[in-house]
Amino acid sequence: MSDTILNIENITKSFPRVIANKKVTFDIKKNAVHAILGENGAGKSTLVKILYGLLEPDEGNIKLNNKDFKVNSPAEARKQGIGMVFQHFSLFDSLSVKENLILGIDEKMSYSDLENKLENISSRYNLPLDLDAPITALSAGEKQRVEIVRILLQDPQILIMDEPTSVLTPQEVESLFVTLNALVKEGRTILYITHKLEEVISICDTVTIMRSGEIIDTSSTANQTAKTLATKMLGQKLDDLKTNYGHIKDEVNFEVKNISCNFNDPFLTDLKNISFQVRVGEIYGIAGVAGNGQSELMDILTGENINIKSGSITFDNKKIEKYGPQKRRDLSISFVPENRLGHSAVPELSLSENILLSQFPKNNFIRNGIILKNNVDDFANNVINEFKVITPGNDAKASSLSGGNLQKYVIGREISSKPKILIISHPTWGIDAGAEHSIRESLIELSQNGTSIIVISQDLDELIEITHKISVIYDGNLSKPFKTSEIEIEKLGLLMGGKNE
């Protein structure tokens, strides 16, 4: 077909433990904005990295203008006419815009040639730039403009944009859309990677929906609504529900009230007036697509960040928003952040030593500043036995454990002290199914014994399986809670995509 620019046929790419792309097949039409929509981990990034020469597919063919297309590096991809703008910018902060542009292009070019070309590009595509400004002085939107201009200098036929609006203000988003429209009018094609439903409908012509590495559907956006897209993106997830609400008491023991926090950093999401309540024995889920404020909220819940603008956190009738992590542990609050290596555990240290990262008043680990090694070792052995952690012993380095085993160990460490509340982020992220199952079971058991649990997760299956209530975080706003047993998947999908009727 003459109006197809790119044919993707049967692309398969697997990594240890996971197949990121399974026989991915679809066509991209020339002169259009083509969206790839999917949750985190759906395989979008893997696919575009293959197109851009950063990854090599295990199987499959790509045809560009009906000719075989195979590249081994981004430089080759650019030469063939594919350019990409990444979510995270790769600019030299201390250099000026002009210097960054000269450095970023593959061919040699004089400053005067560059300036002529730039003038042309700037006016044609609504991309004003101050050439002499240092990158540090630019806003996120302006930096993105530099990246786009840098790619346009090489005159690509296809421009890949990876989550381009995630760091932009609403005004910047609008001006980006003007640019994209101008590019398409000129005959270029844009591949637009996103999880935002609204954007797909407003600026994309065609949409390919991916889920767990597979293509679910490719169709014109004309006959789609946010609702239909959400359902396809998330799939049917309400299959097996076994939540039991019987043991939950009416008493609220953890309350977050109107927490707001500004970071002044384009890569962090400001938190806007977040409030929620957790009752004794309840598992409260916070859903959402990554980068919508989850890690920022987690830091505030754990006390790693106590610089909030306003709001309060109350636990057992105490105001704790100004307490650091240790003071919160003293009140029997325990937490497991998302990242195991280097956050909830230190990979270079032994399992025993890792116990000492999180101490509760009941633990007898230290006397007069001296570590009581026997007590720590006993505790570590207990965790290893009770949570069936596979390891040669408590002196093995944390880095030697598989992700699932280390996560079991960390969670075991946190729940062995029978906390009153456990705050956990992405409990089963990146681990195998067996460990996943045993972790979910221990969380449910813990709640039945009276511990309140807050689970932040992108994994909707997980939240629906174990929580009693779910609210959705989007762009730093937290939705009202929904009872998990009564929730509609469609509603959840809309909230995650930023649509709230």
Added chain:
Amino acid sequence: MNSLFPSIVSRSQSSGLMNFFVPIISIVLTLITGSIIFVLLGFDPIYALYTFFISPISSTYGISELFVKATPLALIAIGLSYCFKNNIYNIGAEGQLTMGAIFGGGIGIFFHDTNAFWLLPLMIFAGAIGGALWGLIPAILKTKFNTNEILTSLMLVYVALFILDYLVVGPWKDPFGYSFPKSRPFSESGRMPLLFDGLRVHFGLIITLFLIFVSWFIFSKTIFGFQLKVSGYSPKAARYAGFNQTTLVFFAFAICGAFAGIAGLAEVSGPIGLLYRDISPNYGFTAIIVAFLGRLHPIGIIFASLVIALTYLGAEDAQLFLQIPSAVGFIFQGLVLFYLLGAELLINYKLTYKKLL
């Protein structure tokens, strides 16, 4: 075809055994490179290496001198370990040493005609305070204003050296010193006692061994040592654990400064006996090499300090018997560090030659 230049790829597992051998390999490579340099200079390499590394310690006096030089190196290096374990790059031990010598030496000058048992302990204490205070300046700058401690601590070295300069040509100049830039000599009780008659090795060695033992205990048995380690490996994990990182930075700098200050005081009240311009042949900088050569481990540091002290002695002998400039000692120190860093890189990374199309 393979590409001409290798690329550096991370190894999935670094070898624990190699970790132990790295210092030894670096020393062997240094000796080989050293012999090549000697050959190029026209010397018989065996004789030159003998003059450099064996003859300086073939007498009791020589061995005593080895300990005299190793004492400040080991003491400063163990102090630096507090910083380096915490991933703080304090390059300013030379300045902290100088400040320790000024504070402790100042007491010695003030009490130059007093003979009392409390004088030396007071001087040691003052030396520790002086070094610690000087070390706290970069700590404050780092924690309050987020400045880079490498730059500030280094610049403060020169400030301290100029202060010493000013004092010995100005207010503290010896009134009977024929205008030489030096202070009055300390009184006899302000001097480090000698351990053996006729040899210069002094009580500073005992202090150093004691502080190395204390540091070993702190590093391996206490929660403070654990906190230093965690915050060095992963600041995020330290924050998660609730360790106060500001306090850790302050302690690391203060302890390192105090140790360097004691080393400085031990120099001026030991072999020297007064204050003058050049109290340290760059011990504070060389101790950085000692700390890394000893892999920040107390036992390792003891051995490393002896090896590096030998390069100081060897350089003197080489100048005397071979007429080679004594700067060759610094070349050896530089070579050790060079090979050490190179070997360290290869423990964690490997070189591969990428296939070109």
